[in-house]
Amino acid sequence: MIILDGKAVSEKVLENVKETVQNLSRQPHLAVILAGDNTASKIYVNNKQKAAEKVGIKSTIIELPAITSEDNLLSIIKGLNADDDVTGILVQLPLPEHINKNKVMNTISPQKDVDGFTPENVGKLAIGLEPYFYPATPQGIIMLLDEYKIPIEGADAVILGRSNIVGKPMAQMLLRRNATVTICHSYTKDLETKIKTADIVISAVGKKIVRCKMDRNNSCVVDVGIFRNDNGKLTGDVEFDLVSPSCGYITPVPGGVGPMTIASLMYNASKVY
Ligand code: NAP
Numbered sequence: 191m192i193i194l195d196g197k198a199v200s201e202k203v204l205e206n207v208k209e210t211v212q213n214l215s216r217q218p219h220l221a222v223i224l225a226g227d228n229t230a231s232k233i234y235v236n237n238k239q240k241a242a243e244k245v246g247i248k249s250t251i252i253e254l255p256a257i258t259s260e261d262n263l264l265s266i267i268k269g270l271n272a273d274d275d276v277t278g279i280l281v282q283l284p285l286p287e288h289i290n291k292n293k294v295m296n297t298i299s300p301q302k303d304v305d306g307f308t309p310e311n312v313g314k315l316a317i318g319l320e321p322y323f324y325p326a327t328p329q330g331i332i333m334l335l336d337e338y339k340i341p342i343e344g345a346d347a348v349i350l351g352r353s354n355i356v357g358k359p360m361a362q363m364l365l366r367r368n369a370t371v372t373i374c375h376s377y378t379k380d381l382e383t384k385i386k387t388a389d390i391v392i393s394a395v396g397k398k399i400v401r402c403k404m405d406r407n408n409s410c411v412v413d414v415g416i417f418r419n420d421n422g423k424l425t426g427d428v429e430f431d432l433v434s435p436s437c438g439y440i441t442p443v444p445g446g447v448g449p450m451t452i453a454s455l456m457y458n459a460s461k462v463y
Contacts, residue, residue: 191434192338194412194441199337200330200449207453207460208245219248220278220304220459221270225263226256226286235282241452247459250276260289264297271299277462278304280455283355301463304455307354315362323458328360330450331392331412332367333457340390340410340439342367348384350374350427351394356414360392393427401429408438414447 211218220242224235235251242249252266263281270276279302285291295303300310301322306329311321335342347369351357361371369390374381385391386405393400394414404411411434415427426443434440441447 200453203453330454
């Protein structure tokens, strides 16, 4: 069994991004909007800013109070769309409840949508056109699988979770690479059989849900989940000690998908349209 070292691969990706940025004729500039005072969001935004600094991407954080109006947020985004110095826009989720997320996504210019969440980029991914940006987490997972030369073409891939940020784009990206994809969710029957018989399992649920031995020798188990267990310790969806001896490849938590997501986001932020 091989542990997929997301930390090491992410550093390699970041090195490449740094080199790309150095060779660009203009410095990319990522604008991050943080609305409200969600503690986890603040940590994520700080991490993104640190990573941007490391690879030479300029970043600006625009902090807005939780009571900020939807109109104000939309007009800030429109200003960033029109600002030639800004090459990427990221709106940190979740947004305060009174703000319509879809309206916000619909306002970001697709050419600056480094998260790949705007309807144009999501639609392009769905119909097989090239989006300006692929969503960071699934793109980071594909980078990790490719680094370890894990075969995707023809593989039976089972995705747990159908969120817009992970499950659905992951399915589209694996389908593009000619995997046979099954998407599971809270209504899925006989989850364990589906997990066991897969070549690739990608779990993005946020609960300890992968707790069975894998049937196929060289199967690959990717754990996207990250949450705190009853003892307050950060953990993932996969019962690592139980699953790891039965599979070929597995990601740890932490040190797997998390760092790949950041590196993949920086890869996106280095693209200038
Ligand atoms: P999410 O919006 O939290 O949704 C969870 C998904 O899991 C839903 O589709 C839900 O199904 C499904 N689900 C819940 N219970 C299930 C069950 N018993 N069996 C099968 N499916 C079940 O998803 P998310 O935003 O993608 O986040 C998932 C996890 O990944 C979280 O722990 C999050 O923190 C983590 N995450 C990590 C990264 C990273 O970079 N490491 C990035 C993004 C997310 P329904 O649709 O039927 O409700």
